[in-house]
Amino acid sequence: MSEAAIIFLLILCIILLFSIILYQRFHFKKGIHARLKEVSDKLEDILISGSDEKVMVFTDDSALMELSGQINLLLEGYQKIKVDYRRSQAASKKMLSNISHDIKTPMTVILGYLEMIRLESPEENELLEKVEEKARKMMELISQFFTLAKLEAGDTSLELSSVSLNECCREAVLDFYELLTQKNFQVEVDIPEQSVCIMGNRDALGRILENLISNAIRYGGDGKYLGVFLHSDEKYVYIDISDKGKGIDKAFSTRIFDRLFTLEDSRNQEIQGNGLGLTIAKSLANQLGGDILLKSDPHILTTFTLKFRKLIY
Template sequence: MKLRTKLWLLLVVSTAASMILFGFSSVWIGKVANKGYALFQLNPLAQSVVDLVEQQPVFGPDTVKPILDQAHAEHPAIRWMWLDDQGRSIYDTAGLNPVYSFKDLAMLMQQLPKSYLTDADVHVLTQTDKDGKSYFLLLSLPASAMKQGEVYFLIRKISSLLTLTIPLILAFSLPFLLAIWLFSSINRRIRKLNRALNQLNIQHDSPTVTLIDASKDELGQISRHYNEMALRIRSQFTEIQQFESKRKLLLSNLSHDLRTPLTTMLGCAEMIRTGNYKDQHELQSRAKIILQRCRYMDKLLDQMLDISRLDADDLTLRLAHHNLSEIVRKIAVEYFMILDGGQVVLDVDTPDEDIHLYMDAPLIERALRNLLDNAIRYGKDGRYLGIRLTADGQSVSVIVKDKGKGIPPEHQAHIFERFYRVDSGRSGEGLGIGLAIVKDISLAHQGNVELSSTPNVETVFRIKLPC
């Protein structure tokens, strides 16, 4: 069943049920909470007693007394008096037997509507005839014995019933119409949301359905959440596609990067096995090539392991106080030995006073080595490698600088993304994750990494960590 049908059924059934409930509850509550005599009950009650008296042969005290006493026993709150045409009391259940003049009786009846709305006694006068004489039955009861609330509608013609039903219909129709308007509006907005969800597509070229709903209720919030969700899903799908494309390129590059050194190693090993070399110097040269290619392949496997760890979010910090200056000096010595004999100038600048930091030393060392390897691999043409350590009381900076070919401006915004390589061809080595690891390590330490590069002039990487 559709929501619109459910809403219509709910409105119709609830309206009918409310009217029935109103009628039954009014009657029931009136009987329970509004006890007493109703004004319309007194006249029939008095007439029933007069009918009993009229059956008697004479209207004397002996014949009237049993009937009035019986009525008083059944209705003890009512005082019953039988009067003759002179206003004299023939019998009074209260035993007072007063005498009323015509004026007195007229005043009782004249003040009845007004006295009924006050705390005065209520009187009902009923007349009958016997042997050419008039007799009267007078009922008197206190206001406390009457119902405390009564509503009467006097209808002489059916057409006059419209004066009651039309206001009643209008009274019930107004909330009904307002509910219809509200439910129709909600149903229309839900249909728009449902249609937008059905048309949601994460592909690039598919149109984006944007819901415009300025209201601040729950449906308005859901519509705005839908718009944000649709944009987020499409953006994430685009990122996944790019990531998958880079992953495929990674596998292709990895296959080439492993096959090329492996082919070289096989050729050198075969030459050594067959003894097909000129002298001892050529033998050492071939062995050195095998060693270099083995180290290169070992570095590739380490990078593959890094990829697995990044995918598994296995970057757990083990923080402790360490001497960052000592770590920088130790690494600088190692790279000085690596660069010894080459034409690259190593420039190291650290403060005289050691800098101690609360950090994960192996991870920081790994990040620094990645920057240094990157500078040597791509900036060696500048023949300069600088390492600098600074502190300003708020943060500590580890700076790696080279003067090589640098990074073009159009690549600088993406250089820290996984698998991103400035050179998409095969001239460069590596898998494009070294700088991504540096960024992850910096962020894990609540810091960041910055890049400033002017091609063929200077390229600076700065790891900034809070003190």
């Protein structure tokens, strides 16, 4: 065999060996990629479904086996936290139910006694009326607190049906008519004649509008103005509740719906309200698949906008 033939065979062997090495590396990387994708998909399924499964990987690669072991340890910790949370949530619901009964019952009795004393002692009516007013505010706060607690715990089921927002807005304004008249508010209402409907819950929508209008009167009362506007586009329907009061500083705009957040630093310099009305309104709107947006120009116009997907027949 000639020297040229030997060189050619050596080159051919080197090329063949190099090709085998490249193929093995490619096959190895492809196998690793497939196993990693398998682990990723399984982990995603476990997290979405909330099941107590573990990640199983059939491979001889020690690094992959170690990785799956570490993932399973993390899953065990996550699943334990989830179980503890469920137990804590169940205990909290039971505690809230007991507290509700324990507080509401004596407060109801106290209000009853106050009314009896007021009727029997006309000369002390003024003082008793003030005490009775404070007691009723306490009852209102307790009621709002437990309403929010039920909403946050997912204990409130809202039955959905077709609801006319035109009627809801008219009723909400009429409910405050006497108060608005007493306070000499300028009221501007724009509700179209054509029916605008959403899939919602009439009671929940009434509660949302009541809280928003009450908030506008209480905190924006210095502007002596209330605006209620219903409008829509191709996809969404909007209800604007506006006032011309002191407004809400931009620094507080992201916190205004937080539980127990009061407007002590935004609309005035003293604590007002209990910080639950807007939180309840926001939570109810979210449960109905909507949202509440805020835009505020102090002393010009502050607007809370209810936004829902339009029901198209």
